[in-house]
Amino acid sequence: MKTIGEKIYDLRKQKGVSQEKLAEELDVSRLTISRWENDNSRPTKKNTKRLCEILGVDKNYFFNGYGGVNVLKEVAPAATDNGYKIVTAIIVSVVLLSCIAGCFVAGYVALMPSYVNGLDNAAANRFRYIGIVCIVVGALALFALVCLIIIFLKRKNNGKNN
Numbered sequence: 001m002k003t004i005g006e007k008i009y010d011l012r013k014q015k016g017v018s019q020e021k022l023a024e025e026l027d028v029s030r031l032t033i034s035r036w037e038n039d040n041s042r043p044t045k046k047n048t049k050r051l052c053e054i055l056g057v058d059k060n061y062f063f064n065g066y067g068g069v070n071v072l073k074e075v076a077p078a079a080t081d082n083g084y085k086i087v088t089a090i091i092v093s094v095v096l097l098s099c100i101a102g103c104f105v106a107g108y109v110a111l112m113p114s115y116v117n118g119l120d121n122a123a124a125n126r127f128r129y130i131g132i133v134c135i136v137v138g139a140l141a142l143f144a145l146v147c148l149i150i151i152f153l154k155r156k157n158n159g160k161n162n
Contacts, residue, residue, distance in 0.1 A: 004062045005039035011055040012037075025054055089152060096145040103138025130144040 002010070012022055012033075019033040026033075026047055035041045043051060052059050110131035 004037050004042055005040045007062055008033075008043075008051065008055075009037040010059060015055060017054075022054065027049055089148070092148065093145065096141050096148075099141040099144070100138045103134045103141060107134035107138065110134060 014020070019030045020038075023030045028047065032041075036043055042048075048062060049059065052061065108131070109126045112152045
């Protein structure tokens with residue numbers, strides 16, 4: 001049995017329509033059409049209905065073998081293995097947290113001798129600059145971690161909304 005992606009590909013080829021042209025008519029990117037055809041994702045109900053109109057097939061054509069599911073029902077995205085993404089996210093988070101902690105500790109250690117040990121001005125200034133640089137790098141790593149978390153949460157929420 002053909003997948004939805006294979007059916008889209010076959011119909012598009014039969015009609016002599018390029019991915020670019022189909023994408024333009026559906027107001028999506030060419031990459032989106034490619035993802036559908038490779039079964040990496042599935043079209044939304046709106047796009048499925050529009051695909052049927054453009055390619056001249058019945059609304060149940062794409063769901064043959066799926067119990068005649070009506071196009072008006074939501075089409076679930078294709079299942080993907082997100083295990084590697086989760087492991088990668090954990091590793092990046094641990095590395096960033098280690099970088100943040102290390103930078104703040106190094107900054108603290110570098111700033112302390114100038115005050116505690118009463119170092120002369122030149123040595124104290126070097127330690128201050130090192131401390132400030134370490135703290136700035138830690139702050140940037142913290143910012144990067146927060147951005148990654150925001151991106152992750154937005155993608156997760158977008159996946160639930162589609």
